[in-house]
Amino acid sequence: MRVNLHIDGAEAVAEIDRPGESLLSTLRDRLGLTGSKNACEQGECGSCTVLLDGAPVCACLVATAQCEGREVKTVVGAVPRPVRDAFVQCGAVQCGFCTPGLLVAVADLLDREPDPSDPEIREALAGNLCRCTGYEKIIDAVHTAAATLAGEPR
Structure with missing residues (x-):
């Protein structure tokens, strides 16, 4: 089965063997896009969070076959540099396994709410x-990124 996607602003075509293959598997195993992490495979940890048509989803729970023609943004395409820099500056990155999903969730939050409580x-x-x-x-890190994106020194 051939699935056409828009990933991080570029066209991509994935050949999948079964309609239930997860978007996470397609991204990592078929397309070589390893930014989203594979952890629980049950939608519990958020490590595989991507934006699907602008909404955060766990890529491990979404079937690639449902993504025909849709826009997918991974940590590579969804996260502005000030958000990544704030995580490093504030020591919010440790082992790094959860970081891609957190970065996508933070980017989504700051897109909706520039100065979150x-x-x-x-x-x-x-x-x-x-x-x-x-x-x-x-x-x-979220507060630091919000201030930087707003043009305020932090």
């Missing part, structure tokens, strides 16, 4: 699990 940040990141940082550094 702590409760808004926690809500936006509720589907992303991190076992290393304790989340406070991640929340600091």
Whole structure:
């Protein structure tokens, strides 16, 4: 089965063997786009979060066959540099396994809400699990990124 997608602003064609193949498997195994991480494969951890037509989804739960003609943004295409830089600056990156999904979720949040409160940040990141940082550094990174994107020094 041939599926045509728009991934990070470029056209892509995936040849899949079965209609139930996950978008995550297609991205990583067929297209070599390894930014989204494969962790739980049950939609519980958020490591594979991508934007599908502008909405955050766990790529492990979406069938590639459902993505014909749709826009997919991975951590490569969805995350502005100030968000990535803020994660590094604030020490929000530890082992890095959850980082791609967190970055996509943060980029989505800041696109919708340029100056989120702590409760808004926690809500936006509720589907992303991190076992290393304790989340406070991640929340600091979101505030830092928001300030940078708004043009304010932080």
